[in-house]
Amino acid sequence: MATDGLWDELKNNDVAKLYEAHGSNSDKFIKETMERALEVASGNSNITVSQLKKIEVGRRRSLHDDITILLVDLKDIMDKDN
DSSP: OBOHHHHHHSOHHHHHHHHHHHTTSHHHHHHHHHHHHHHHHHHHTTSOHHHHHHSOHHHHTTTSOOOOBOOOOHHHHHHHHO
């Protein structure tokens, strides 16, 4: 699950590929997905990710929407019940 800010920057297929690469490591998947979204947002504004991160939160909102990512592995939950 993620807020619309992620989907403004990445397509479903992009996120699926990141999950395939890192899905078993949820921390790495979330970190890589967030970094990729910030790369796209910064590229759209012709600045680097580093420059984007230095912009104060209120002003940054004009360059990208807020992004929250939550990964819930239902397979692990289902396996514990059996």
